Amino acid sequence: MFTPITALIAIIALSIVLIAILIIHPSVTATRGGKILAFVAILILPIVSGGFGVSEHLQRSKTTEFCLSCHVMEDYGKSLHIDDKSFIPAVHYQNGLVPREQACFTCHTDYTMYGDFNAKLRGLKHVYVQYLGKPAQPIKLYQPYNNRECLHCHQNSRSYLENETHTKEPDRLEKMKTNQLSCSTTDCHNIVHRVDQLKDQTFWKEAGK
Amino acid sequence: MTTTATKLEKRLRVAGSLVALGLLVELTTLHWSHPTAFLFFLLLGGTLMGLGILLYLYSLVAGGESKA
Structure with missing residues (x-):
């Protein structure tokens, strides 16, 4: 099946073959056709493959597999399989409320790569700590969880807008929208990963895994 | 020869x-x-490709048709 990754590998392979020709017979560049070959092989194709490569890696960085590829995130991956409906990430993951392939990114859209400049720097620091340092225990968010991460899906849903608790006060919805009232740090939806409680949990076994 | x-x-x-x-x-x-992998791609792969492309562009403008 011809996928973007297949196309990228083909471009890279073609580029390498053409460059090999130039390395073995650099005298071909004496001709007009050889000059064009060199231009395409050394400039155009590498830039195109580099661009596609960056795009591919950026797409991969949104995947659950990518996030959980670091050992320190292992327990967070396990927490998605907790067999308890009160655990918000688990409920979202197990019921397909977030795409399983991008479960982490869907709820943490401003983390490292996808955050501001400081967040990106923190991402680099995480790689450094992963190999040369000691990850913080427990891991904590650098900033309070932004309600935007909940509202980008829930904001227009009837169950959210008409919920009795959400409409208890006339301005409660507006307060949640403006982060004056947190979805997760109040007593309402504060059961999230709880990796320190994993040993006491039972886990849902995902089909095929 | x-x-x-x-x-x-x-x-x-x-x-x-x-x-x-x-x-x-x-x-x-x-x-x-x-x-x-992403960092290797950007830092190592990107640097190598960047250097190669820059050297190629330099060779275009520098000429250098004299025998070595």
Whole structure:
């Protein structure tokens, strides 16, 4: 099946073959056709493959597999399989409320790569700590969880807008929208990963895994 | 009779080698879904390809048709 990754590998392979020709017979560049070959092989194709490569890696960085590829995130991956409906990430993951392939990114859209400049720097620091340092225990968010991460899906849903608790006060919805009232740090939806409680949990076994 | 490569041809060989190495690094990182793969791609692969491309562009403007 011809996928973007297949196309990228083909471009890279073609580029390498053409460059090999130039390395073995650099005298071909004496001709007009050889000059064009060199231009395409050394400039155009590498830039195109580099661009596609960056795009591919950026797409991969949104995947659950990518996030959980670091050992320190292992327990967070396990927490998605907790067999308890009160655990918000688990409920979202197990019921397909977030795409399983991008479960982490869907709820943490401003983390490292996808955050501001400081967040990106923190991402680099995480790689450094992963190999040369000691990850913080427990891991904590650098900033309070932004309600935007909940509202980008829930904001227009009837169950959210008409919920009795959400409409208890006339301005409660507006307060949640403006982060004056947190979805997760109040007593309402504060059961999230709880990796320190994993040993006491039972886990849902995902089909095929 | 041996033919000595011109300066331009030597530069093209080096430039091509650098770019090819960068592409091989890129190809390798595509088989690995991990933050380190992305960093290798950008830092190592990108640097090699960048250097190769810059050397190629330099060889275009520098000329260097004299025999080495």
